[in-house]
Amino acid sequence: MPNEDTAGQHSPGVAGQRAISGFTPSGQPVLSLVIPCYDEARTLPRLIQRIEESFEQDTEVVLVDNGSTDETPAIMASLVGHPIIRTVRVEVNQGYGYGILAGLRAARGRFLGWTHGDLQADPADAMKALALIRTRRDEPLYAKGRRYGRPLQDVLFTVGMSFFETLLLRTPLWDINAQPNVFSRQFYEAVVSGAPYDFSLDLYFYHAARRRRLPILRFPVRFGERIHGVSHWNVDWTAKKRFIMRTVAFSLELRKRVSGARAP
Numbered sequence: 001m002p003n004e005d006t007a008g009q010h011s012p013g014v015a016g017q018r019a020i021s022g023f024t025p026s027g028q029p030v031l032s033l034v035i036p037c038y039d040e041a042r043t044l045p046r047l048i049q050r051i052e053e054s055f056e057q058d059t060e061v062v063l064v065d066n067g068s069t070d071e072t073p074a075i076m077a078s079l080v081g082h083p084i085i086r087t088v089r090v091e092v093n094q095g096y097g098y099g100i101l102a103g104l105r106a107a108r109g110r111f112l113g114w115t116h117g118d119l120q121a122d123p124a125d126a127m128k129a130l131a132l133i134r135t136r137r138d139e140p141l142y143a144k145g146r147r148y149g150r151p152l153q154d155v156l157f158t159v160g161m162s163f164f165e166t167l168l169l170r171t172p173l174w175d176i177n178a179q180p181n182v183f184s185r186q187f188y189e190a191v192v193s194g195a196p197y198d199f200s201l202d203l204y205f206y207h208a209a210r211r212r213r214l215p216i217l218r219f220p221v222r223f224g225e226r227i228h229g230v231s232h233w234n235v236d237w238t239a240k241k242r243f244i245m246r247t248v249a250f251s252l253e254l255r256k257r258v259s260g261a262r263a264p
Contacts, residue, residue, distance in 0.1 A: 067093030
């Protein structure tokens with residue numbers, strides 16, 4: 001898409017949110033990656049292993065128990081004192097975006113980001129994003145994956161949504177829900193006040209980066225199958241229809257917000 005570099009090819013309050021493991025008062029990580037987990041108890045052991053294999057000591061991962069009803073809280077409670085992983089508990093699920101925002105509030109890094117907890121996206125991709133940021137001498141930018149390896153019907157769905165959002169918002173937007181998303185703390189603090197609580201969070205932050213004319217670094221990431229469980233939204237075309245309706249409603253609201261001269 002134009003103005004994107006290709007590499008290699010409403011915020012929640014403290015109510016309902018309880019930190020399980022604490023943060024040390026000094027030693028700011030270079031990157032904090034937030035991973036929301038909703039009923040991912042069977043996936044968590046492999047996710048934790050992948051984090052331990054991939055992340056450097058000057059980074060941190062904030063796992064968010066996003067109101068889970070399975071054994072996720074117990075697994076996360078066992079992580080107290082982990083050298084890289086921190087955890088946050090959201091008592092009642094209030095949406096994908098709400099969980100991410102809760103994690104971002106707790107994150108300490110100079111650069112922040114998020115990805116999914118179901119291992120369809122590899123958390124190690126965030127380290128690729130960090131490497132790209134370092135090659136640009138830490139300048140303000142927005143790093144975002146570009147997915148490959150997806151079923152054709154999902155690709156067609158993404159193409160349709162990308163064209164719709166591009167035309168509606170008059171800003172080039174492509175593969176909006178690709179992971180990870182990584183950006184500076186300054187950017188986060190400037191835009192977070194208007195962030196939504198659902199899957200529109202991906203659109204909101206990406207669009208805000210484009211509106212602020214940040215360089216967008218895109219890099220290829222493999223998007224695989226879930227190793228356990230099923231998607232909480234991408235189940236069938238009925239679920240996709242609900243997703244579309246929610247996204248369209250927020251997109252129309254977002255267009256109204258940015259109809260003036262000031263960037264979101």
